[in-house]
Amino acid sequence: MLQCLSAKRYSSIKLLINVWNCECLYKNIRNIHNVGLEDIPKITVTNIRKILRQKGFAVQDGFTSLISKCTLCSGEEKTSGSKIYINKATGYFLCPKCNIHGNWNILERLLKKTKGEAFIKEIRETSHKDFEKVQNDWQGVVNETISLSKLNETEMLDLCRLFEYPYHPETNKILADVRISPDHTILYFPLKNTLDNIVGYRKVQAGKEDESEHYGLHTAGLYSCKAPKVGRSDQAILVPTIQDVLYLAGHKVPGTLIWLTNCSLPPIVLPVLENYQKLCLWGDWDNMRAVAEKLGEDRCRFVRPTDGLVTATEAAIANLSLKTLVSEAKPAAHRSITTFAAIRDDVYAELTNxxxxxxxxxxxxxxxxxxxxxxxxxxxxxxxxxxxxxxxxxxxxxxxxxxxxxxxxxxxxxxxxxxxxxxxxxxxxxxxxxxxxxxxxxxxxxxxxxxxxxxxxxxxxxxxxxxxxxxxxxxxxxxxxxxxxxxxxxxxxxxxxxxxxxxxxxxxxxxxxxxxxxxxxxxxxxxxxxxxxxx
Ligand SMILES: [Zn+2]
Structure with missing residues (x-):
């Protein structure tokens, strides 16, 4: 019995260590993604909902998250941002306002208050400190750089040539919140969370093959922009390169343009996309369907390759209308599109008969x-x-x-x-x-x-x-x-x-x-x- 208890205790400690490890900032380490299968709590959306309701919290059903009130920061100020996003599949939670985040076991303990005030205080303080560090770091970047909106046409042309970006007369407006080093060789793209707070940045250095570096709360934010004078906030277009973003903005494609450098979307960034009713995925991602599943298939659409042209950049160079291609994107959950997984049993039945x-x-x-x-x-x-x-x-x-x-x-x-x-x-x-x-x-x-x-x-x-x-x-x-x-x-x-x-x-x-x-x-x-x- 004792052995059993100690083993159990050990696993809880291990779990906590994992969570605290992932709090490390500025290390470019995303430990949360290194968790083993055994560390993923066996939780279902029904259970999460049940526990929240038992504790008297109203639960809103989002695309990927259940949204409820954050008990840790809701009392501090009368603001509407005190929302906690709980991933439906993993139970991973995040409050974009007070920055508290972690896996379901932590939230469960916070909700049940089994760990007492000291535990809550510790979590709160660490989250606050982390957030402050990010803010200070970004402020440091801002102090040493200038906004792209300040560059004149010649400077912008030079910059596009150097970084191999497509030039557009309004590129500096499109990238207005991007910062550039005084020697014009390093760009800093701010990564924003649901509340538009900067929670990290992506550093891109001219001429460097491995160009992206991530800072911040496990890249809890995404880089997004819009074509000037283009509205429509319920749609976002997800693309793998900044070139794609610039071409789409140049073509005045409606919607928010999001630069998603890879498709291993960690649960911490999913709340950022929660507000979009429609997501359009355009890229050469092999596992687009898996990404769509993570984002909620019903709101996802794919732009499929046209004449072998896979990305928005390739389509733009071939003089295709990006607006048309986006408007003709096919729903991910289209009833006439199926997967091998859906028909594999039929294939087996055919082979055996x-x-x-x-x-x-x-x-x-x-x-x-x-x-x-x-x-x-x-x-x-x-x-x-x-x-x-x-x-x-x-x-x-x-x-x-x-x-x-x-x-x-x-x-x-x-x-x-x-x-x-x-x-x-x-x-x-x-x-x-x-x-x-x-x-x-x-x-x-x-x-x-x-x-x-x-x-x-x-x-x-x-x-x-x-x-x-x-x-x-x-x-x-x-x-x-x-x-x-x-x-x-x-x-x-x-x-x-x-x-x-x-x-x-x-x-x-x-x-x-x-x-x-x-x-x-x-x-x-x-x-x-x-x-x-x-x-
Ligand atoms: Zn909070």
Missing amino acids: IEKMKGIKWRRFPALTRLLGGHRRGELTVLTGPTGCGKTTLCAEMSLDLAQQGVNTLWGSFEIRNSRLARTMLQQFAGIPLEQNLQDFQKYADDFQKLPIYYLAFHGQQPIKIVMEAWPTRGTATVTRGRTPLSRPSAPSPPQGIATSRSSCTPERNVNRKICLLVQYSAARKRLKKLIMCL
């Missing part, structure tokens, strides 16, 4: 089987040809073939009487001219009757609605044969699938519950077209 997937082979037509593989579920086969060429005869024989292999078959013969159709099939079944061998009729008819062949009792032109009403009821009632029987007990072994126009048959099993059709098609073009539309 490779023979079945090839369809049911026609025994009477080995050449046809060689050509087409077999009669497959989920497919519509249209058989067409001039009058009298034998479409009905072939369809009858094909369906008979499949029915003899146990495939339920339903005929919807609108032009030939069912009795005549059945006579043809019985003839094919017997393999001898029955009119000359009437004495054998009963024997063949008895056997034929055992086959799973059904006929729709329609003849002549029929309104499509009536036909459709007849078939889904029976079709859906029976598609799961071999699995859970959905058919009514009174239904006499109903068909699995349905044929129409003149003839059809369905495969043995219909996993996707789709009706599989073999449609013979002669003059009923309009009817068939309508029918296909209804499927």
Whole structure:
């Protein structure tokens, strides 16, 4: 018992050490991202919400965070900024105002007040000190640099040449809050948090390959700007380079332009993006979908490569309209876009049932089987040809073939009487001219009757609605044969699938519950077209 307790205690201490390590500033170390899987608390959004509500906090549901009141700084001043953002997936929390942040275990302790006043005081003081350090550091940068807005046109041109940035007459307005060293070789991009407070900066030195350096609270802020005189604050465009930002601003693309140098978005920056209803991701990020998932797929859109041009910079150089490309960005959660993850089970099922997937082979037509593989579920086969060429005869024989292999078959013969159709099939079944061998009729008819062949009792032109009403009821009632029987007990072994126009048959099993059709098609073009539309 003691051992167990000490082990438990050790892990809490370790956890705290991890958190305190990540408080280190100016070290360019983001220890919070080095936490192992075992350190990630097993917390769900429901639990977070429950605990907050139990403690009497109102909870607002954001895209990536639950937003509540920060108890640590809300009492200090009457301001609206005392919000705490709690990441829904990890429980990582942050108050942009008092800078308190950490993983869920810390917040849970703060909420439950299990650690007492001393613990809260310590956290508060450390957070405050960290924030002050960042502010002082930025002030130091400001004192030694000048704003880009102060540069004249020639200086701006030189700067763009040196840093290989696209020049635009308003570049200094776009980058107004960027600072530049007196020798014009180092740029300092401020990183701002949700409250527009500077919480770090990115230093870019001309001619340096590894150009970015991050300072601040684990880069808790992002660099963003807007094209001059362009409004629309509910949309942000996320791009990987400052060149992309400048091209987009030059093209006056509406929205906030955010320079995101990589897509490992730590939970601490997510609150910065919380206010944007729409996020447009444009870059060569391989894991754009993973980024979108982190940001909330419903509000994300992707600009996909056009003619091999991946980034906004490439598109701009090729004289494409960036505005149009952004407006045509495709939703990340588009229903017609899927991932391998979503279909991998289907792929596995296909691989394990490779023979079945090839369809049911026609025994009477080995050449046809060689050509087409077999009669497959989920497919519509249209058989067409001039009058009298034998479409009905072939369809009858094909369906008979499949029915003899146990495939339920339903005929919807609108032009030939069912009795005549059945006579043809019985003839094919017997393999001898029955009119000359009437004495054998009963024997063949008895056997034929055992086959799973059904006929729709329609003849002549029929309104499509009536036909459709007849078939889904029976079709859906029976598609799961071999699995859970959905058919009514009174239904006499109903068909699995349905044929129409003149003839059809369905495969043995219909996993996707789709009706599989073999449609013979002669003059009923309009009817068939309508029918296909209804499927
Ligand atoms: Zn706070």
